[in-house]
Amino acid sequence: MQLCDEHGLASVAFPAISTGIYRFPADRAAAIAVRTVVDALPSAPGVTQVIFCCFAAPSGELHQAVLDAFGSPCA
Incomplete structure (x- = not known):
């Protein structure tokens, strides 16, 4: 974001x-990614769109669940 x-x-x-071959837990990865972006957004006020590029539906669903917990609007 910086x-x-x-x-x-x-x-x-x-x-x-890192959640595929490296087997990092996908739920933790989604939570870390979303939390990090949410926390960093105030330091980058010009950023108006963040895309989490998920390569499989289960990953997308995990990211969406974390985003929903923040009440974040997304498409």
Whole structure:
């Protein structure tokens, strides 16, 4: 998010990685990713869109559940 702010970027995408071959727990990965972005957004006020790029439906569902817990609108 800091780099987005420094370079004047309005959007950024984060891939859901490490949960496949590296077997990092997908639920923890989703929670960490979403929490980190939510916490960092105030430091990058120009960012208007964040995309969590999930490569499988279960990963997308986990990310959506975490986003829903924040009451975050998303498409």
